[in-house]
Amino acid sequence: MTEWLTVAMPKGRIFEEAVELLRKAGYQLPSEFDDSRKLIIDVPEENMRFILAKPMDVPTYVEHGVADVGVAGKDVMIEEERTVYEVLDLKISACYMAVAGLPGYEKKDINPKVASKYPNLATQYFKEQGEQVEIIKLNGSIELAPLIGLADRIVDIVSTGRTLKENGLVELETIVPITSRLIVNPVSYRMQDERIDQMVERLSKVIEEGTE
């Protein structure tokens, strides 16, 4: 009998696109995926169980082995630094990480402050740039910080650029492009290598077709 494969899916923005990709790859996902508050969805026809987690938590479930595979944004992978394999760029939910601030911003030497939902990523970036900054961790509405004087700059995701524009902020530096990735627990990869390789192959084919 084929073993069950547990997949950690990020709720929110990425979910719909990830479900669409899996369906195109031939996985028969029931209508519960389109309209449900369930956090665990079993698909016995595929011998698969899906768990629906907060995007930032997906690598944690995969690292601990309670999910064999998962879908996570590159932003989350950089921020969380979990011990998991990143096996495929799914090329969905594309956006990028940037530094932004008020127009005309000039670097301050004394006590520069940067607000972000991604303190590790931001710390890593400014270290690479050789700039010492104080990182202030926020959980959302990051664009508010420079407007209200909490920080001079922010490190945040930009997609359409609308949030920056509507709040009178400008992009100062681009840090890294972001897409969602398929990630795998190292032990699961040893135990279910054929199954996971097949999943990667099926998804790769759909991604290639989409970029042709």
Ligand SMILES: Nc1ncnc2c1ncn2[C@@H]1O[C@H](COP(=O)(O)OP(=O)(O)OP(=O)(O)O)[C@@H](O)[C@H]1O
């Ligand atoms: N404009 C965007 N803003 C934020 N994340 C985006 C955007 N576009 C794509 N993404 C991707 O979606 C993921 C975040 O999804 P979502 O916004 O649903 O979750 P979240 O912000 O972590 O959740 P919550 O707002 O409930 O805390 C990111 O990790 C990133 O990879």
Ligand SMILES: O=P(O)(O)OC[C@H]1O[C@H](OP(=O)(O)OP(=O)(O)O)[C@H](O)[C@@H]1O
């Ligand atoms: O370039 P845009 O298309 O405007 O998208 C970028 C915005 O979207 C995200 O915020 P989200 O909507 O997740 O709200 P949050 O501030 O509560 O995280 C992100 O943090 C930016 O604020």
